[in-house]
Amino acid sequence: QVQLVESGGGLVQPGGSLRLSCAASGTTLDYATIGWFRQAPGKEREGVSCISGNYGNTYYTDSVKGRFTISRDKAKNTVYLQMNSLKPEDTAVYYCAKGRFPWCTTAWLTSDYNYWGQGTQVTVSS
16 A cells, blocks of 8 residues: 655745655565655645656746755655745645656646645744
């Protein structure tokens, strides 16, 4: 049974940093496409970042480019999302998800992902 578990969320001041983790069981993330999504209250879930399973290519939505970094640690079977220079508009529940394909789809369709974690809350506030 595939399970994804996010951790690392919390309350941080504007300009601060957090590192989210997505740990997997029941599957290896070595060559899996993993996406990070977020959902703020009253808003649709949106794609934030993706790392492809085939070549490890990384993608970011425009609003986080230059601030967020996605990476993979094969030894720990974990994917990370390093978030720097956080802004209040980054406040949301963050989810990781395993993609159906060995590549990232920048349309950020949730239907392109078939396993999801339970989410971790990130709150950016002073």
